[in-house]
Amino acid sequence: MTTVIETKSLSKWYGNVLGLSDVSLEIEAGITGLLGPNGAGKSTFMKLITGQMKPNIGGVTVRGEEVWNNFRLFRKIGFCPEQDAFYEDVTGWEFLTGLLRLYGFRPAEVTGRAARALEIVELTADKDRKIRSYSRGMRQRVKFAQSVAHDPDIIILDEPLSGLDPLGKRRLIRLVKDFQSEGKTIIVSSHVLPEIEAMTSRIIMIHQGKILAQGDIHGIRDLIERYPHMISVRCADARAVAARFVQDPSILKMSFGPDARSLVVETHNRDAFFSRLQSVVLETGIEVEEISSPDDNLQAVFDYLVVR
Amino acid sequence: MATVREKGYYHWEGRLTESRFPWWPITRTGILLAFKKRGFRFLFAGAFLPAVVFLAGIYISERLEDFKFMVRGSERLININPAYFKTYLANDGILFLMIMVLVLGCAGLISDDLKHNSLQIYFSRPLRKQDYLLGKMAVVFFFILIVTLIPGLLLFVFKLVFAGSFKFFLDYPWLILSVIGYSLILTLFFAFYTLLLSSLSKNTRYVMILLFMIYIFSDILYGILNGIFRTPLMALFSIKANLQQVAAFVFAEKLPHAVPVFWSFLVLAAVCGLSALVLHRKIRGVEVIR
Numbered sequence: 001m002t003t004v005i006e007t008k009s010l011s012k013w014y015g016n017v018l019g020l021s022d023v024s025l026e027i028e029a030g031i032t033g034l035l036g037p038n039g040a041g042k043s044t045f046m047k048l049i050t051g052q053m054k055p056n057i058g059g060v061t062v063r064g065e066e067v068w069n070n071f072r073l074f075r076k077i078g079f080c081p082e083q084d085a086f087y088e089d090v091t092g093w094e095f096l097t098g099l100l101r102l103y104g105f106r107p108a109e110v111t112g113r114a115a116r117a118l119e120i121v122e123l124t125a126d127k128d129r130k131i132r133s134y135s136r137g138m139r140q141r142v143k144f145a146q147s148v149a150h151d152p153d154i155i156i157l158d159e160p161l162s163g164l165d166p167l168g169k170r171r172l173i174r175l176v177k178d179f180q181s182e183g184k185t186i187i188v189s190s191h192v193l194p195e196i197e198a199m200t201s202r203i204i205m206i207h208q209g210k211i212l213a214q215g216d217i218h219g220i221r222d223l224i225e226r227y228p229h230m231i232s233v234r235c236a237d238a239r240a241v242a243a244r245f246v247q248d249p250s251i252l253k254m255s256f257g258p259d260a261r262s263l264v265v266e267t268h269n270r271d272a273f274f275s276r277l278q279s280v281v282l283e284t285g286i287e288v289e290e291i292s293s294p295d296d297n298l299q300a301v302f303d304y305l306v307v308r
Numbered sequence: 309m310a311t312v313r314e315k316g317y318y319h320w321e322g323r324l325t326e327s328r329f330p331w332w333p334i335t336r337t338g339i340l341l342a343f344k345k346r347g348f349r350f351l352f353a354g355a356f357l358p359a360v361v362f363l364a365g366i367y368i369s370e371r372l373e374d375f376k377f378m379v380r381g382s383e384r385l386i387n388i389n390p391a392y393f394k395t396y397l398a399n400d401g402i403l404f405l406m407i408m409v410l411v412l413g414c415a416g417l418i419s420d421d422l423k424h425n426s427l428q429i430y431f432s433r434p435l436r437k438q439d440y441l442l443g444k445m446a447v448v449f450f451f452i453l454i455v456t457l458i459p460g461l462l463l464f465v466f467k468l469v470f471a472g473s474f475k476f477f478l479d480y481p482w483l484i485l486s487v488i489g490y491s492l493i494l495t496l497f498f499a500f501y502t503l504l505l506s507s508l509s510k511n512t513r514y515v516m517i518l519l520f521m522i523y524i525f526s527d528i529l530y531g532i533l534n535g536i537f538r539t540p541l542m543a544l545f546s547i548k549a550n551l552q553q554v555a556a557f558v559f560a561e562k563l564p565h566a567v568p569v570f571w572s573f574l575v576l577a578a579v580c581g582l583s584a585l586v587l588h589r590k591i592r593g594v595e596v597i598r
Contacts, residue, residue, distance in 0.1 A: 050432050053592075071434045079432035085425040089344055090337075101333035102433045146429070 004029055004154060004185040005049055009058035012044055019044035021209040023058070027187065031180045033196035034189040036206035042189040043082060045206065046156050049187070050079045062154065075103060078152035080143050082159045082189075088132040092123055092142045095131060099146050117149035118142075120175060136163035144172065154185045161195045173198050228252050228266040231273060234290040238263035244280045248273075261289075330435055334443025339450055341420075342413035351412055352451070355405045359459035362396045363466055370470040388467055388476070390483055390559045396463065397456055397490055398555035403548055406494075407523045409451050410502050415516040417444045418506040418591070427592065437591055441503070448499040457491035483559075490558040494551060497576050501547075504583035507590040523547050540566040550575050 005027040012019040020041045036042050047053045049060050051067040051074060060067045067073055086095050096114040105113065118124045121141035131139065140163045147155060157176070161169045176199055179186055190196050196203060203220065205212040213220045235241055238256055242263050245251050250269040256262065267273045270293075281288055342348055368375045369386040386392075396402065421427050430440055464484060467476050477483075505518045530546035543549040543565035553572040556563045563569060 047428070052428055052431050071436050074432060074434045077432065079428070081425065081428050081432075083425045085429040087337075087341065087420060087424055087426070089341065094340070098333055098337045099429065099433065101336070102330065102430070102435050104328075104330065104434075 002028065004063060005187075006061045007049065007058065010045075010048060010055050010060060011057035012048060012053060012055050018209045020048065020055075023209075023211050025204065025211065025214060027185065027204075029183055029185045030202065031176060031186045031188060031200035033200045033203040034187055034206060035191070035193060035196055035203055036189075037191050040191075040206045041209040042191075042206055043158055044209070046079070046158050046187065046189060050074070050077055050156055052079075075150065076153045078147035078150065078155045080147035080155075080157045080160055082162070084139055085143070086131050086139075089130060091128050091130055092118065092134070092138075092145075093127040095142060096146055096149055100149055103150050105150075113149045113151075117145040120148070121145045122171070137165055137168050140164055141168070141172075144175075148179070152184070155179060155187070157186065157188045159190055160188060161190065161192070169195065228268060229270040229273075230293065231265045231267065231270065232262060232290075232292045233265065233277065233288060234262045234292075235286050235288045236261065237286050240284060240286060241277075241280055244284070245273075245276070248276060330439040331443035331446060334430070334435075334440055335446040335450065338414075338417055338444060338447035341416070342447070342451070345412060348409075348412040351405075351408055355409055355455045356459070358396065358399075358402050358405070359455070359463070362392070362459070362463055365392070366463060366467050367470055370467075390480055390486065391561055393460060393463065393483060393487055394490075394555050394559035394561055397460055397487070397494065398552045400548065402455070403551060406452055406455065406498060407520060409455065410448065410498060411516045411519045413451055414448050414502045415506060415519055416512040417447055418503060418587075419509050419512045419515045422507070423510040423512070431592075437588075440591065441587055444503055444506075445499040448502050449495050452495040452498050453491060456494055457488060460487040460491055486558050486560070490555055493554060493558070493576075497551070497580060500580040500583035504579070504586055507587055541571075543567055544571055544575050547579075 003026040007023050007025045010023040011021050034042050034045065048055055049067065051070060054068050062073055065073055093114060096117060097110050100110045100113050118127050121144055123138060123141055126138060144160055161172060164172060176186055176188065188196060188199055201217045203217055204214045233241060238261055242254050245254065250267050250272050251265060252268065253266040255264045265273065365386045366388055369388050464487060468474060502519065506515050509515050527546045527548050530542050530549055533542035533545060544567060549565055550572040552564050553567065553569055557569040
């Protein structure tokens with residue numbers, strides 16, 4: 001895959017506040033999740049890669065072109081900011097058409113694109129209402145619409161799912177995945193990890209302006225082998241299985257569910273545990289109903305990397 | 309139960325074109341938003357009243373015999389000459405009306421963008437800072453030129469029409485240039501003045517107060533300082549006095565204050581320069597963390 005966005009030693013600070021520190025990344029086409037708590041530097045990163053801010057050190061290239069001061073490149077980029085960014089007194093239609101005019105589209109194209117964008121976010125019926133009267137979810141949708149209305153190759157979405165109801169989130173996630181299938185490059189930021197997980201397994205974790213990890217969620221999980229893996233085993237006799245593992249040095253902790261049918265194990269060596277579990281099952285003949293890894297999700301990885 | 313339909317995205321097949329006037333959508337939005345204010349519409353319509361009065365003056369001046377009963381002893385007031393045009397463009401009333409147009413229609417030009425975080429939306433598009441500022445300035449140009457240049461030129465044309473000859477034009481062939489020149493100076497100054505103050509706060513009400521008060525208080529300050537120091541130089545503190553000084557120069561009339569007109573030009577240019585500096589520093593695509 002070819003690199004679409006590349007940052008080299010990207011650093012940005014505001015006075016004595018560090019926004020981003022020495023970030024070197026290569027982002028390919030498809031969906032990339034940008035994860036981090038509030039104030040981690042996600043928005044700074046997004047504004048740097050959309051050319052809205054000049055880095056103090058380093059640079060950003062989009063498809064090989066330097067993005068800063070290259071305003072023609074902005075045609076290829078769609079940006080959905082985290083905060084509301086519209087006049088309350090204009091209608092959704094006026095908001096979208098006004099912004100589309102900035103691209104120099106002909107009037108017929110402006111109306112066609114605005115209508116299409118409103119249709120995909122299902123705001124056509126409310127297009128003539130003032131934004132002042134829009135709900136939080138509708139505002140989020142119209143903001144998303146403005147970021148895709150000009151058919152950009154690269155879509156940068158800063159917390160796009162915040163404020164949406166579950167159905168709205170599902171629709172937007174589906175829409176983002178549709179864009180991915182068109183070969184577009186999408187960067188989605190969030191601090192709500194399951195939301196990102198629903199869209200992509202390719203993530204960048206950012207904290208205090210630094211990149212903590214980048215890659216596939218499972219790959220990142222492997223990077224943090226020094227932290228324990230949590231594995232849940234549901235079977236007919238959880239205590240019998242536990243007894244077989246008590247002497248295993250890779251096991252750090254074991255606990256039981258309320259019905260004594262589930263065993264939760266923390267281990268340093270997941271592969272060794274699974275290998276041993278197979279032997280135990282064969283030896284004891286205990287029927288295993290389910291094996292899951294409750295912490296093999298972004299929340300767990302994030303907690304390990306950031307909190308601990 | 310209704311079916312939930314998922315909608316995909318359809319590509320637009322059109323061609324991307326380069327806009328020759330990237331600032332125009334900004335201007336269009338600014339004008340649109342100003343006219344959404346009911347009070348502004350009323351005021352803006354009222355701003356044409358002086359033009360109607362001056363037009364009536366021109367008509368009466370050409371029909372003095374018919375209106376003798378009205379203008380008895382006041383013929384001097386409707387003597388149509390460059391001073392008449394200067395009076396139209398630089399009298400206290402029209403300048404005050406312009407300030408009110410700016411207060412109600414243009415105070416939010418930048419402050420509303422700051423308040424609504426719109427700059428990041430604008431600057432993530434193919435729009436340069438200069439396009440953005442030009443677009444905002446064009447809003448002020450639109451509102452001020454429409455009450456200065458357009459009526460000024462129409463008054464000139466109507467003078468010729470009512471007179472039925474080109475004598476007036478031949479007497480003052482430079483007058484059209486004066487009308488155009490002064491209207492542009494006035495508009496350029498007000499554009500910088502408005503954008504400077506509009507960029508200082510996210511609170512549009514605060515900007516409205518500033519726009520009004522600085523104009524008024526600069527004149528009051530002139531009055532106070534003139535009372536204390538008894539020197540016409542104090543007129544340089546007054547926005548209105550400087551504009552009227554420049555108007556007198558452009559229309560080849562006697563200067564109202566015994567101060568070289570160069571100084572008035574310099575004061576107005578300094579305000580514009582300060583505005584350009586502040587705008588350059590304030591207009592950024594992103595909020596700055598403090």
